Amino acid sequence: MLQHSFIGRNLLDLVFPNICVVCTRALVRGENILCTNCNYELPRTHFSTHENNPVHQLFWGRIVLNHASAYFHYRKGSSFQKLLHQLKYHGKYEIGIELGRQFGHELLISPHYHTVELIVPVPLHPKKEKERGYNQSLAIAEGISQALKVPTESIIERKIYAETQTKKSRIDRWQNVEEAFHLKHPQKAEGKHLLLVDDVITTGATLEACALSLRNLNDYQLSIAGLAAA
Ligand SMILES: [Zn+2]
Numbered sequence: 001m002l003q004h005s006f007i008g009r010n011l012l013d014l015v016f017p018n019i020c021v022v023c024t025r026a027l028v029r030g031e032n033i034l035c036t037n038c039n040y041e042l043p044r045t046h047f048s049t050h051e052n053n054p055v056h057q058l059f060w061g062r063i064v065l066n067h068a069s070a071y072f073h074y075r076k077g078s079s080f081q082k083l084l085h086q087l088k089y090h091g092k093y094e095i096g097i098e099l100g101r102q103f104g105h106e107l108l109i110s111p112h113y114h115t116v117e118l119i120v121p122v123p124l125h126p127k128k129e130k131e132r133g134y135n136q137s138l139a140i141a142e143g144i145s146q147a148l149k150v151p152t153e154s155i156i157e158r159k160i161y162a163e164t165q166t167k168k169s170r171i172d173r174w175q176n177v178e179e180a181f182h183l184k185h186p187q188k189a190e191g192k193h194l195l196l197v198d199d200v201i202t203t204g205a206t207l208e209a210c211a212l213s214l215r216n217l218n219d220y221q222l223s224i225a226g227l228a229a230a
Helices: 002-015 036-041 054-058 079-089 093-109 126-132 136-148 170-180 205-212
Strands: 067-073 118-121 156-158 181-183 193-201 221-229
Touching: 054 067, 054 221, 067 093, 079 093, 079 136, 079 193, 079 221, 093 136, 093 221, 118 136, 136 193, 170 205, 181 205, 193 205, 205 221
Parallel strands: 067 221, 118 193, 193 221
Antiparallel strands: 156 181
C-alpha cells in the first residue's frame, strides 16, 4: 500500500510536475516552490544578524524595539516582486509559508530572536481579507513559526479599511492611526517578547500604527520581521 502510493505520487509528478514559480522549470525532489537557482538569486539582506541595520534604524525614535529586520530587498521588476505578487494576488499562500520558513531559519542564527515567544502577523481589515481569501502576513508568520517553533496568533485586528488617508488633515490622520489597530487579546501578549510580521516594509507607518495597539500592556518586548524592505 505504501509502495503503491509512493509510485502513484511519482507518476503524478511526471504528469503534473511542480514548477518553479519564478522560471517555470520543473522542480526536482527537495525543491519547494522555487528551483535552487531562483532561490539562490533572491536578494537577501542578512539584516537579522546586524544590530543597526537600515530597517531597525527606520524605527528609531518611533517605536521601542529589541530588533527589526527584513529578509529580502524589495526591488521593482525583480523575481522577488513576482513571488510577492503571486502570494498577494494569485492565491499562492504556500509561497508565504516557504519564504517565511527560510527567513525563520536565518532568525534562528541571529542572536536577537532567541527570546521571541509569540509571532503576530500584521492583520488585514476583515473586508480585505475576505476579498483576498487570506492574510499573506499570516502565511509568512506561519513559516517563521515552523522554523522558530514558536506559536503564531492573530491577536491584533485592523479597524480601518483605507490604507492611505492623503486627503485628510494631519490630526484626522493621527486619530486614524491611533484607532487603526486594536489588540483583541492583551492577556496573550502581556509579559512576552512579540515578533510582529509584515510582508513589505516601506515607510514603517503600518507597523508603527500596529505597535501602538500594544501601548496599554504593562510589560512586553517587541521585534519586527518584514519579509522584504523597499
Ligand atoms: Zn526557477
